[in-house]
Each structure stands twice: as structure tokens, then as C-alpha cells.
Amino acid sequence: MARTAVSRRLGDRLRWRVAEVTERRAESATAVTLVLEVPEWPGHLAGQHVDIRLTAEDGYSTQRSYSIASAPDGTRLELTVQRVVEGEVSPYLVDELMPGDQLELRGPVGGWFVWQPEQEEPVLLVAGGSGLVPLMCMIRSRRAAGSRVPFRVLYSLRSPAELLYGPEIRQGTPGVDLTHIYTREAPQQSARPPGRITPDDLARHGWPPDFAPTCYVCGPTAFVEKAAAYLVLLGHDPERVRTERFGGGED
């Protein structure tokens, strides 16, 4: 076999596995969390993703990557999928896939856009829309590990209706300061008028650059381009700004 040279752990991690959907949870009108049971799941780091493979009856097959939303928890894995209008895969996952169904996945994948409990520096998370998913995994992993590293989170979303993980977000986590940036429609009690994220938002609710936080920015391309550029403009070392972009494609 050509794969004998590969260390066992890695080869194992990148093997396609059959996962079973055990539960689905609506997160918003357009997003759902799929709870999966993945036999022999090797565990993951906060921020990693999985590859999903769907196969039609005639053998046509396609793949997408989805961020992991849940903190490591045995063989249980949660993915949050936002429906993309006209998408090929996300509408199927959001609308069609039911408990008892199976799908193929492999992973975890990714070693750069990750947060590990051993990290001691302050953390800034900047989420645009469903870019919150891998960042939520970091928040949950921080909690699960009992870390007291201070997190600040800026979560940009169009309107309150798009809020992901509402109950958990509202309940809050000690040491995690979360600021909502509503871009189109803000709740009445909100002091900040609706509008896209600005350098001022990042200066006011993020960390001063001399605290040397690691910044994780995830969201649609245009959002990430802007937010990351603002962070650099504010004096953050580009090497401490990690980004993950999505969008531009259909899913």
C-alpha cells in the first residue's frame, strides 16, 4: 500500500468515516446544527474543520468543508451549517438530512486557524455571520478546558434574527466579553446604530495591540478582508492575525 509511509494517526484521521446524524437543532431561520455520532473520532482542536462527502444514487459525488462547532467530546461532533441560497450542498444538509441518516466525513483538518488551551495570550475573535462557528468552538473549548484566558468577541450579524447559538450567547461565559455588531437592523436597546464593522469597533471592543492578542477573524471574504486590514491598521502584528474566509463560491 502506498500509505504505509504515513504515520498511523494521520492516515487514520484522513480516512473517510461514516457518521450518523443523531439530532438536528435549528439555530436560526437559515442555519441548523447537526449532531453527529462519529465512531472512533480521533478528537479535534478548536477551529478545525471536516470534509463532508455526499454521493447521489448515480455515483455523482461532491465535497465541502464545514467548521466544527462543538468542543471535543468523545465521538460526538456538531457542525453548524448555514443555508446558502442556490447552494448545492448546504440546502441539503439544512433541509433534508434527518436523524438516522448517514454521511461521509473525514478530518479533523487544519492546523493554523486553531486555538489550544495551552495558549496564554489574550484572544480576540471577530466573526462575520456564520464565521462564528469555528470561533464558537474556541469559546466552548476554552470553557471545557477550564481556561481563564480572556476572550473578547466581536460578532457581526445582519439582524437579531440571524443570531446563532442564541440561548448560549445570551447566557454568556465568564471571561468572554461579547459585542454584537448589527449591520442592518439592531435591537431597540442597542446603542450602536446598524452599520458594518469599523476600526473604532475593533479599537473599542477588541484588545490594545500591545497586549499582543492572537486575533482570529472568520467570515465572508469581504468582511475578513476589511476586519483583518483594520486590525493591522490599528497596530496588530499581521502574524498574530489569523484568518479564515468563505464565500464567493456557492457554498
Next chain:
Amino acid sequence: MAIISRGFHGRRPPAGRKLPPGQYETTGFPVLSAGPTPWISTDKWELSVTTETGRRHSWDWAALTKLPSETPTVDLHCVTKWSKFGTRWQGVSLDVLLADVETAAEYVLVSSYGGYTTNLPLEDLLDGKAWIAYGYDGRPLAPEHGGPARLLVPHLYLWKSAKWVHGLELREKDIPGFWESAGYHNYGDPWQEQRYRGD
């Protein structure tokens, strides 16, 4: 022995277009990179080629854009699953840039402004397979897509086409670059689906 996804029909690529396994077509132009976009003015831009003996060749912006350019139309395949057909570029073939470079090296370590690196065999840059691209779709290449200039190696996954290219180091021995060290495949042939180490 793939499992069939109940009720999944999917969307086939248009007839006559071939997608590598696991890919889907996009008509947008997604942006993927590990950090903030570096902004490099063409006044300060430089490309260097350093051989295994330490001999250094370099081009500033004027020198690069004076070289004969080509306008390849190529398909792009990103490891994150999207493919984009028929993209139109302008750039200088590596055959032109490396024509007078003396080397016995077999590998190249490419480095970018911003610190990104990627490695590939030298032969994958030669014989009309690769360009230093500075134009896209009739316009200067935008910074988020690697402007002012990026490497373009369309027969490999797009992470090999380093954005904001700054230096090519010719090496006798191969060493992994940024994503290759992080578990991506060392070579990255989309048609063999070489996404991750071990694929």
C-alpha cells in the same frame, strides 16, 4: 463503497467541462489566505531567484513588466473544493525568468510578502506550466488575489500558486512550505486528489 446520500441529487458540471474529483464549480472568485492581505506597492516590489550556490537574480517592477508576457486562460482548482474555469491572466512565464539561471536544483521554495511559503519541484514551473502573473481579467491583479504579482501554477492546487510572490529559492533538497508543514499534500495534484499528506 461510498454511501449514498438519501435524497441528494447534486449538480453536475456543465457538459464538456471536467472537474477533478471532489471539486465543484464556482463562478465567483473566492479568496483564501492565512492572514491579512499584505499591501505591496510596485515601487518597493521585488522578485528574486536564488540558486543553490547562492547566486541571486532579481527583478523590480519595471524589469518584470518589460519582459515579454503571455495571457494564459486556465482553470483553477482550490483544495477547499472550488474550481473556476477559464480564468484569464497576464504574466511572465517562468521559462522566461529562469532562462539564464544556472542551476542543478530540483526543487523550489517559494516565499511571499507576508511570510507565506510553498514548495514544488522545479520542473513544475517550467515548459509553459507556470507564470508570475500581474494581470487578471484585463486588469491589474487585486491585492486580495495576490497583487501586485503572484505565482500561477494552474495544474496544481491553488495553494501552490503563492500570492504576493517575493522570492524563489532553488534547492537541491525539498523542504515543506507553510501548508505542507501543516498537513497538506507535498505535491497537490487535483486530478489525483492530493489534498492532504497521505492522500
